[in-house]
Amino acid sequence: MTTNTSPFLLSLRNVHKSFGGNHVLHGLSLDVPAGHVVTLIGASGSGKSTLLRCINLLEPIDDGAILVDGTDISSPGYDANLARRDIGMVFQSYNLFPHMSVLRNITLALKHVAKSDAASSKQAAMDLLSRFGLADKADSYPEQLSGGQQQRVAIIRAVALKPKVLLLDEVTAALDPELVGEVLDLIAELRTTGMTMVLATHEMSFARNIADTVCFLHAGDILEQGPPAEVLDNPRNERTQQFLARTRRS
Amino acid sequence: MPRWDRVKQSFFSGEQFADSFPRLLEAFVLDLKIFAWSVPIILTFGMLVALTRVSRNPALFPIRALCVIYVDVMRGVPVLLWIYLIGFGIPGLGLDRPWNSPLLWGTVALCLTYSSYVSEVFRSGIEGVHESQRAAARSLGLTHLQTLRLVVVPQAVRNVVPPMMNDLVSLQKDVALVSLIGPIEILRQAGIDKAKFANFTPYVVAAVIFLCITVPLTRTADWLMARERRRKGGTRVAT
Numbered sequence: 001m002t003t004n005t006s007p008f009l010l011s012l013r014n015v016h017k018s019f020g021g022n023h024v025l026h027g028l029s030l031d032v033p034a035g036h037v038v039t040l041i042g043a044s045g046s047g048k049s050t051l052l053r054c055i056n057l058l059e060p061i062d063d064g065a066i067l068v069d070g071t072d073i074s075s076p077g078y079d080a081n082l083a084r085r086d087i088g089m090v091f092q093s094y095n096l097f098p099h100m101s102v103l104r105n106i107t108l109a110l111k112h113v114a115k116s117d118a119a120s121s122k123q124a125a126m127d128l129l130s131r132f133g134l135a136d137k138a139d140s141y142p143e144q145l146s147g148g149q150q151q152r153v154a155i156i157r158a159v160a161l162k163p164k165v166l167l168l169d170e171v172t173a174a175l176d177p178e179l180v181g182e183v184l185d186l187i188a189e190l191r192t193t194g195m196t197m198v199l200a201t202h203e204m205s206f207a208r209n210i211a212d213t214v215c216f217l218h219a220g221d222i223l224e225q226g227p228p229a230e231v232l233d234n235p236r237n238e239r240t241q242q243f244l245a246r247t248r249r250s
Numbered sequence: 251m252p253r254w255d256r257v258k259q260s261f262f263s264g265e266q267f268a269d270s271f272p273r274l275l276e277a278f279v280l281d282l283k284i285f286a287w288s289v290p291i292i293l294t295f296g297m298l299v300a301l302t303r304v305s306r307n308p309a310l311f312p313i314r315a316l317c318v319i320y321v322d323v324m325r326g327v328p329v330l331l332w333i334y335l336i337g338f339g340i341p342g343l344g345l346d347r348p349w350n351s352p353l354l355w356g357t358v359a360l361c362l363t364y365s366s367y368v369s370e371v372f373r374s375g376i377e378g379v380h381e382s383q384r385a386a387a388r389s390l391g392l393t394h395l396q397t398l399r400l401v402v403v404p405q406a407v408r409n410v411v412p413p414m415m416n417d418l419v420s421l422q423k424d425v426a427l428v429s430l431i432g433p434i435e436i437l438r439q440a441g442i443d444k445a446k447f448a449n450f451t452p453y454v455v456a457a458v459i460f461l462c463i464t465v466p467l468t469r470t471a472d473w474l475m476a477r478e479r480r481r482k483g484g485t486r487v488a489t
Contacts, residue, residue, distance in 0.1 A: 095386035
């Protein structure tokens with residue numbers, strides 16, 4: 001186990017991932033300092049979701065390393081459950097547990113992973129729900145909520161464990177357009193608390209507003225990265241230019 | 251129907267009905283007891299087999315293979331045949347009491363066959379829980395076993411309550427098959443009454459008593475299924 005000598009909270013080193021013969025991630029590297037927000041843009045199939053799933057160890061990587069606080073969590077034998085405590089993840093389809101109330105969705109991991117007692121788990125969950133305007137939904141079940149509310153609960157569920165980094169995978173892609181705003185507002189508010197985030201998105205204006213760094217993914221590698229003003233307004237790579245031209249047309 | 255009078259006399263004799271009813275009801279208690287003993291065993295064992303079959307741990311491969319064979323073999327033979335084979339076969343080993351009881355081994359045969367049916371129902375329920383639920387649970391740091399216990403199994407059980415009820419209704423009826431190896435439960439008692447009074451009415455009595463249990467169970471299963479459909483179904487298509 002390496003000690004913390006890395007200036008970056010999250011580092012990907014030459015990450016490779018294949019599904020059968022399909023080489024999805026091609027030696028991808030990325031460094032994320034603490035408190036930074038990185039947005040991943042790119043066409044469907046460019047590897048954004050796979051990258052996020054690999055960081056969360058939901059997919060084992062074939063080669064390379066994933067370092068969180070300087071520790072290689074992808075090394076064989078490293079306890080994935082331990083690593084995941086530091087890495088929150090939110091999915092496109094919310095994935096709330098339908099058989100549990102909003103409150104229990106949030107307290108589940110507090111009780112069973114963080115081993116908090118019932119009272120303090122509930123307190124922590126209620127604090128977060130109140131802060132994000134969902135306190136009155138604590139006893140509701142996911143199916144009784146709108147998509148936007150469900151996704152906000154899913155974000156709160158991930159944040160409740162106080163992860164070091166939060167991964168957001170196209171979290172607004174399944175939402176009706178009028179519900180996108182409330183979810184993006186919540187993410188923007190998390191940014192002000194200094195939460196380190198890596199998010200895949202199709203919302204270019206959001207990517208521009210929230211990101212410290214924008215990464216353009218193509219065929220499993222980062223072709224271009226930099227501040228939003230550079231990558232989104234003055235892309236140097238031809239493929240980035242093509243991709244952005246396509247998104248502007250649509 | 252030239253012989254209706256005779257059929258009426260031998261199947262629908264009011265006098266015989268009144269005479270047999272209390273005796274058969276009493277015998278039916280044994281059916282209920284066998285049912286009540288069997289259900290928890292079947293549900294537990296069925297769930298264990300289902301969990302083993304869906305496990306992905308390579309170390310469990312031999313046990314997984316055994317479970318597949320067990321389910322195939324139990325499901326592939328009629329219940330009655332298993333009751334004969336196990337219920338006559340094992341007491342035939344000459345074990346001491348109480349291990350030589352056909353009632354015991356008949357019940358074991360029922361449990362073994364129904365556990366295999368029920369394990370398949372549970373398995374379909376577990377596989378019906380979307381992979382994204384597992385991903386969400388694991389991403390929160392829950393272990394594989396916690397994910398099963400807290401997220402997957404509760405949803406799987408909820409999904410399979412209606413088909414499970416159907417299996418339990420079948421079990422309630424198949425309990426009567428144990429009578430064929432000796433124990434005096436309702437069907438056996440009806441046979442005894444029939445022989446004694448040379449009248450078939452006791453069978454009708456037995457049927458009525460069974461219906462009193464199985465019809466409410468079936469209705470409940472239907473109601474649960476309809477509720478589940480409404481919950482999941484969204485908007486109904488008119489025609």
